[in-house]
Amino acid sequence: MLQKKECxxxxxxxxVVFTQATVCQTLTVPKTLGQLEVMKTQxxxxxxxxxxRLHRKSVSPLNSIxxxxxxxxxxxxxxxSEYTTVRKAEEAASKMMQLIKGxxxxxxxxxxxxxxxxxxxxxxxxxxxxxxxxHQVQVYWLSVDPLRETEAFEALSRAIPxxxx
Numbered sequence: 001m002l003q004k005k006e007c008x009x010x011x012x013x014x015x016v017v018f019t020q021a022t023v024c025q026t027l028t029v030p031k032t033l034g035q036l037e038v039m040k041t042q043x044x045x046x047x048x049x050x051x052x053r054l055h056r057k058s059v060s061p062l063n064s065i066x067x068x069x070x071x072x073x074x075x076x077x078x079x080x081s082e083y084t085t086v087r088k089a090e091e092a093a094s095k096m097m098q099l100i101k102g103x104x105x106x107x108x109x110x111x112x113x114x115x116x117x118x119x120x121x122x123x124x125x126x127x128x129x130x131x132x133x134x135h136q137v138q139v140y141w142l143s144v145d146p147l148r149e150t151e152a153f154e155a156l157s158r159a160i161p162x163x164x165x
Contacts, residue, residue, distance in 0.1 A: 039068050074148035
């Protein structure tokens with residue numbers, strides 16, 4: 001028979017595992033970004049494989065979501081990855097920004113700004129405007145047609161919410 005201490009340890013272990021599983025299942029995206037409406041989402045392993053395929057290497061955590069948005073005219077894709085700690089999310093976002101800052105064959109014209117305490121990177125590439133930033137344990141990458149850039153980014157900023165100081 002289990003002692004009280006062993007039962008407590010098992011209960012705590014179960015609570016931690018259950019909490020982690022719950023956190024993984026609650027990663028969501030906004031249903032709309034301005035006039036752009038979500039048409040398709042991929043989560044978990046499917047989202048992870050999609051992001052890894054884009055990078056041609058393993059870069060995305062399992063708890064990820066990819067949402068495709070449409071409007072007439074315009075489209076956007078939102079990639080959100082959830083890391084196990086804020087520090088890991090900060091490192092991932094910082095690494096992405098550093099890799100695109102110098103420019104490369106896919107991304108150009110990098111600029112950065114802060115919204116409150118959040119560093120936001122912006123660049124152009126593949127006919128779209130791209131934003132990357134970290135908020136808490138999530139890293140966000142928004143790819144949006146230039147026509148819908150302002151409304152999509154502002155809607156995402158409100159949904160998270162990113163707070164100006």
